[in-house]
Amino acid sequence: MRCRKCPQRAVLGMPRHNTAYCGPCLTEFVRTQVQKAIKAQTMFSPEDRILVAVSGGKDSLTLWEILLKLGYRTDALYVDLGIAGYSERSHEKVERFARDVAKACGSKLIIHTVEEDAGAGIKELANLIKRPTCSACGTIKRYQFNRVAWENKYDVMATGHNLDDEAARLLGNVLNWQEEYLQKQSPTLPASVEGFSKKVKPLYRMTEREVAAYAVVNRIDYLVEECPMSKGAKMLVYKDVLNRLEAESPGTKHRFYWGFLEKQKKAAESTPSMTDSDQATLLPCETCGQPTTAGTCTFCRMMARAKTATH
């Protein structure tokens, strides 16, 4: 198989675009797609300071690398969850990338360690408060990411969600008719209120396979293993179903997610944006000061329950 842009041998066939690229042309294609995503969804400008959430996996490290290569002012946050074995390995990959690649671009890595902060790793913490590990993990990661971004005055927080992630999430939301989640599912979520940072997903135009190929071509040393807690997750089932549909009919994921974005755009144009009265429902948390709809935010309530459980 030959590259469609030059005489080199192709490293990746892309049936959804009816094309194939060699390493350098793939790199150019992916970076162009990310740049298009940033523009199309008004994610950020070259003056903005960006905080990328990194896990040591291919998507987040690739995103960090691409933003640096495109010249954006980007730093990263790694949340060490304290999951025996997995966290040490992912931590090491992130540190290595920060030292070997990011540092030369003036980019820094911020680390938050759950065990240091909460006195226990995520699994123990979730057990203490009798909640599923992934749900406690989601609360902690969302909270810490927002806190670090806000305290350090980053303009925007970026995550490595790709097209497969977004299409699978969309399928889950549609199957369960989770309308309020559907409303909030977007590659760009504005900083709606004081204390909440803007959130973006610059890889939403790239499939998992394309991101993985980019990472290999660009020698990004990432952790291949997934978090052990993800076993049996519904998202993996949705991804599998979409992959089967994609194999039968290339471009399915793309059409599914793009169609949704189009409909969402039309709906937004015909409905008024958030009003002051909507914003007034969010107040500073009584314990930590971050915005919340309740008196005390979910994170602080969770921590308080964990404390009581240990006594």
Ligand code: SF4
């Ligand atoms: S699989 Fe669950 S525990 Fe692991 S990183 Fe994801 S949300 Fe956290």
Ligand SMILES: [Zn+2]
């Ligand atoms: Zn080429």
Ligand SMILES: [Zn+2]
């Ligand atoms: Zn709080």
